[in-house]
Amino acid sequence: xxxxxxxxxxxxxxxxxxxxxxxxxxxxxxxxxxxxxxxxxxxxxxxxxxxxxxxxxxxxxxxxxxxxxxxxxxxxxxxxxxxxxxxxxxxxxxxxxxxxxxxxxxxxxxx
Amino acid sequence: xxxxxxxxxxxxxxxxxxxxxxxxxxxxxxxxxxxxxxxxxxxxxxxxxxxxxxxxxxxxxxxxxxxxxxxxxxxxxxxxxxxxxxxxxxxxxxxxxxxxxxxxxxxxxxxxxxx
Numbered sequence: 721x722x723x724x725x726x727x728x729x730x731x732x733x734x735x736x737x738x739x740x741x742x743x744x745x746x747x748x749x750x751x752x753x754x755x756x757x758x759x760x761x762x763x764x765x766x767x768x769x770x771x772x773x774x775x776x777x778x779x780x781x782x783x784x785x786x787x788x789x790x791x792x793x794x795x796x797x798x799x800x801x802x803x804x805x806x807x808x809x810x811x812x813x814x815x816x817x818x819x820x821x822x823x824x825x826x827x828x829x830x831x
Numbered sequence: 832x833x834x835x836x837x838x839x840x841x842x843x844x845x846x847x848x849x850x851x852x853x854x855x856x857x858x859x860x861x862x863x864x865x866x867x868x869x870x871x872x873x874x875x876x877x878x879x880x881x882x883x884x885x886x887x888x889x890x891x892x893x894x895x896x897x898x899x900x901x902x903x904x905x906x907x908x909x910x911x912x913x914x915x916x917x918x919x920x921x922x923x924x925x926x927x928x929x930x931x932x933x934x935x936x937x938x939x940x941x942x943x944x945x946x
Contacts, residue, residue, distance in 0.1 A: 754934060763924070821874050823873050
């Protein structure tokens with residue numbers, strides 16, 4: 721069965737303290753790895769799509785990377801407004817257009 | 832571009848009542864998805880439309896759940912004879928429909944509480 725595992729479940733950082741979030745995905749047949757940000761009480765907001773190992777994408781203080789077995793979301797010098805839940809999702813080969821989401825990492829950045 | 836909208840944002844209902852939610856996708860997006868999310872979990876897929884055709888349904892979607900997208904634009908999700916276990920955030924998302932691995936754009940969700 722498809723499985724996306726995110727770690728840690730929760731992360732507390734001080735403002736400016738860089739760190740990384742991990743997403744382990746189903747290795748066989750990966751066609752797309754997605755990162756989303758979700759604020760409390762709101763729908764997820766799309767951040768990045770990664771398609772192949774070695775690919776990297778950046779947006780402000782966030783950088784997403786993909787290896788052959790996992791993806792990382794690196795947060796450089798975070799600010800309190802980066803506090804949110806970060807979700808990753810995988811899309812596997814086959815006929816379905818439906819991604820499988822992980823449970824997310826809840827990030828809190830303290831000023 | 833107004834984004835995906837959902838109505839209502841919050842719904843409180845008594846067990847056994849029927850509820851209906853509406854989703855308006857981004858205009859010109861062909862694909863529309865419904866998800867359910869509970870606290871501490873990621874979104875769980877319920878059903879998916881390509882234009883007006885409902886192409887996939889999750890086994891999570893019991894007979895009490897029905898979804899429509901009559902003209903390929905807005906969609907409705909109805910839950911009949913609600914149960915306390917139906918309490919969750921119901922999310923709608925849309926995507927352009929131009930490729931198999933495209934990102935989805937989510938609405939703000941409808942928070943359902945069944946008492």
